[in-house]
Amino acid sequence: MTEEQKPKAILFLDFDGTISRRDAVDAILETYADPKWLAFEAEWRAGRMGSRDCLRAQMALVRATRKQIDALLDEIGIDDDLVALLEMCAQHSIPAHIISDGFDYCIRRILSGASKRVAALLRGGRVCAGHLESRGHLWRTEFSFFHQTCGHGCATCKPAVMRLLNKTDAPAIFVGDGLSDRYAAESADLVFAKDGLASYCTENSIEHIPYQNLGDVAAHLDRWLAGRLFLREETLARVSA
Numbered sequence: 001m002t003e004e005q006k007p008k009a010i011l012f013l014d015f016d017g018t019i020s021r022r023d024a025v026d027a028i029l030e031t032y033a034d035p036k037w038l039a040f041e042a043e044w045r046a047g048r049m050g051s052r053d054c055l056r057a058q059m060a061l062v063r064a065t066r067k068q069i070d071a072l073l074d075e076i077g078i079d080d081d082l083v084a085l086l087e088m089c090a091q092h093s094i095p096a097h098i099i100s101d102g103f104d105y106c107i108r109r110i111l112s113g114a115s116k117r118v119a120a121l122l123r124g125g126r127v128c129a130g131h132l133e134s135r136g137h138l139w140r141t142e143f144s145f146f147h148q149t150c151g152h153g154c155a156t157c158k159p160a161v162m163r164l165l166n167k168t169d170a171p172a173i174f175v176g177d178g179l180s181d182r183y184a185a186e187s188a189d190l191v192f193a194k195d196g197l198a199s200y201c202t203e204n205s206i207e208h209i210p211y212q213n214l215g216d217v218a219a220h221l222d223r224w225l226a227g228r229l230f231l232r233e234e235t236l237a238r239v240s241a
């Protein structure tokens, strides 16, 4: 692949709390799970349990019909500036992918409530997440993205997915909001962080750009890319001189 074909960068977006306004899995657990889910949450937060085992155990405690879950998901909504961010990526030919430790079912449902433009802009990207399906009032999880668990015990291993999808080794940009993004933040070249992830990055001296909404990310990236493009043109000019 020549320098010209290689994308300037590749964007990886967390879903829950980053694209969606609220963490869908937390919303489901808070509303429909036996309170025992909190004990698993504490184990995961303390690093004593991987997210795959944690989510499997937590979702087994949920009792809700599909109708109830759908109604809950339909309340959540997405960041208003997702379109602006994806438009900006499209203009710069930057591939954008969603990588989530949550579930495909929730992502599909929440995105189906967004504008048609969102679906069109996401068409070229992948959605990597765990699988969730209803069986009456029970919910079954499956982690088919990677059959084997990674060393962290992730539901969906973000750094592994980032490596897989980034064949040309373009600079990896990651945008996230929570503790399930910690491994992704450690392996990305440019990190945008809010809430729990911002605190984690600060505590662990991981360089990051704090943000409030995806509009901030779009504006910052636009400037970053302009600088990067300028640098690359300079380098190419020097090479060919």
Ligand SMILES: [Mg+2]
Pocket (backbone or CB within 6 Å): 014, 015, 016, 017, 018, 023, 176, 177, 178, 180
């Ligand atoms: Mg999140």
Ligand SMILES: [Zn+2]
Pocket (backbone or CB within 6 Å): 150, 151, 152, 153, 154, 156, 157, 158, 159, 183
């Ligand atoms: Zn992992």
